[in-house]
Every structure is written in C-alpha cells, then in structure tokens.
Amino acid sequence: MRIRFEQQLEQLNIELIKMGALCESAINKANEALLNVDKNEECVAEVMGIEDEINQKERDIEALCMKLLLQQQPVARDLRQISSALKMISDMERIGDQAADIAEISKYVQVRQNASKIHIGDMAKATTKMVTESIDSYVNRDLKMAQEVVRYDDVVDDLFQEVKSELIELVVKDSQNGEFYFDLIMVAKYFERIGDHAENIAQWVEFSITGKHEF
C-alpha cells in the first residue's frame, strides 16, 4: 500500500541522516580547527564548505517535504513525521551556522595550548553525540533515545559551567591573553547552543512519535 509514498518517506529519512552527518562533521572539524594550530586553516575551510552543504540540504529536504505534503496529503503519524522534519532541519541548519561561527573565531584564538586543557573538546563530543542520537531516534522512531537526548542537554549545560569556571581561572592567571579567553567563552556558548538545537530536534522526534510536544 502506498509504495511510492513509503519510498519518499524513506528518502526523507536518508536525507535527514545525511544532514545529521554533515552537522556532526561540522562540529568535529570546528573543534579540530580550534585545537590544532597546524590544521586550523584547512579545517576552517572545510567547516565553511560543510556549512554550505548543510544549507543546501536544508533546501532540498524542505522541497521534498513540500512535495510530500502536496502530493500525499499526509495525516496522523505521516503528517507529524513530515512536519517534524521541517522543524528539525531548521535546528540542524543553525547547528551548521554555529559550527561555522566557532571555526571563524578559531582563526584568532592564540591560546590553543590552554584551550586543549579545558573541557571544550568534551562539549564537542557531547553535542556530536546528541545530534547523532537525535537523528537516529527519528529514523528508528525510538522514543526512549529521543528522551535521553533531551536529558543529555544537562550534561552539556554542566560542561559549559565547568568551562566557564576554567576560563575565569585562566583569565586571572594569564590576564594578558584575556581577550582570547573571551573568544573561548563564545566558543563554549556556541557549543552550548548546539546542544540546545539537538535537544529541540529530539523534542520534535518525541512529537513525531507521540503527537505531544514539550515546549
């Protein structure tokens, strides 16, 4: 039944997985740009390239969703699945923007030695995990996993507080590089925002499965 529709929904899932994978790459490359001075330039360029791809993917998925709405007039879980996808890609696009913002700042940070000692790398790992699992939970309609992603945002928030404390300490000890530590707090904030977007994605997955949305 509705074979063509099922194929199109499968295609939507594949495109979302691809967009999620692009977000993960953008986060990881932005982190690498920050921590690895030798590869900074190369990584920044890569993040910018990935961000363009993410933006293109958003438009492609949006077009696919509009086509599905027009041609298939979905109801019930199909409608929720497609409307959730439309909301999720906005959050993924913002994740791409924020990874690009981190990459941009990384060009000017000159305290990489100290940056690697604080927990910014952990924030990158934690947010990557959230993005991966939020998309997996969508594709597999895994409510439990989506709820875990929502909860995991607390881990990212805690890491942000930790990084903030570490940076305050560094500013006190190494005040002549104070400007760069302010840059790093921006980076940490971008990671924290990426966590929020991943949480939003997971909440849309919850809506897609249950019909209820926690605002």
Added chain:
Amino acid sequence: MDKFTISNLDLYYDDFHALKDVNLNLPPNEITAFIGPSGCGKSTLLKSLNRMNDLVEGCRITGKVLLDGEDIYGDMNVNHLRKRVGMVFQKPNPFPMSIYDNIAYGPRTHGIHSRAKLDDIVEKSLRDAAIWEEVKDRLKLSALGMSGGQQQRLCIARALAVEPEVLLMDEPTSALDPISTSKIEDLAIELKKDYTIIMVTHNMQQAARISDKTVFFLLGEVIEYGETEQVFSVPNNKKTEDYITGRFG
C-alpha cells in the same frame, strides 16, 4: 442534549451482521463524518437514522436509536421521522419536474398548498442551499437541465424545504467536480448552525476539512469516535491510523 443517542445497535441483513453493538452519541449543530472502507457499515448506520433500512428485505435491527430522547424504532411515525431527518444521496436525484416543483414537493405532501407560502419556502430553501441566485430566473424549467453540482444543491434545498432537524448526507460530493464539492462543503459548514449534519465520506481530506467529529468504522464496528482534529492528527487506535494513512489491508 445529544441529537442522536445510539445504543447497542445491531443490524443484520439476513445472516449478515452489518452493524455490531454500535454505541454513539451524536451532538446537535455539528458535522459528524462517518469514515471507513467499503462495506464497513457506515452507510447502513446512516440509513438506520431515518429508517431507510426498513425497506430492505431481511433487515433486522436490535438496540435503540433515540432522536432527542425519542425512540425512532418505537412509536414514532416514519413519515414524521423522515421529515425531521432528511437525506441527500451520493448521486443527485432531482425529480423529473421543474426546479420549483422539486422544492415544493415535500411541503405539498405535508399539506401546504398556499401559493404564497410555497413561494416563500422555495425561495428560502434555495437560498439556504446557496443556489437561489443561480436558478431564480428559471424556476419553471426542468431540474434535469441543471449541472451535477447544481442538482446536488437542489437536492439539499429539497431536503431543507420540509424544515428537518438533521441532514444525512451519503457521499454528497463523490460525483461532483472540485468547485461544486467546495460549494457543498461551504454549505454544510453554513448549515450546521441550524441543522445537525451526519455525512458519510470516502474523502479523508473532506472529513478532516469540514467535520467536527469523526467516526471510523471497520467490519460493522465503531473503532474510534472523537474530535476530527484528534482523529486525523493523533488517532487513538492503530487500525484508524492504518486506514487514514492509507496502509489498511
């Protein structure tokens, strides 16, 4: 108070059990849509609400159908019931007579013969069915010369002419083009202010667009009954979900 209270209704066509223990309360001044695959019993239930099944040989009904608290299978006069509960069918079926006489037919059978009164009824019914402007200059012409969409609105006007309380509509737009369909849908929304409308439809989008409540039937049973928005966004029953998303069967 509910317009119709249906309790423990079972209906058999000889040995075939067409409706199984149906329990429904249908509110007044709302559009209730009956949906479900062919043969699920939705039209059978619709016809039970003004006893159209009485004419079917081998049809046996148990249980109760109350109209404003009154048992329609009890002492109620069938002609009186059908005056209160009008019906519009899938295929427009105007009588082979003039537009005017089509509308005046019902009131005449109920004893109204005054020309002035009939004129008023004809105009009001045609206006209420949103077709007056299109036909006011050709009331004496045969109704058979009208388009399908006009004929269907004429049939609605004919049903309204005897001032019913309920309008039963059995797939009223399935034979119509999109423009005529849209006119009938607008009309149904307009009419629910004064009438209770119960509509059988195979068009999911139509049910979602215009009805307040939706009942999903399967194999003679009511599977789900709820607010239309809920039924089409988060149905409670998996069978409903499978049907409305086109994955049934």
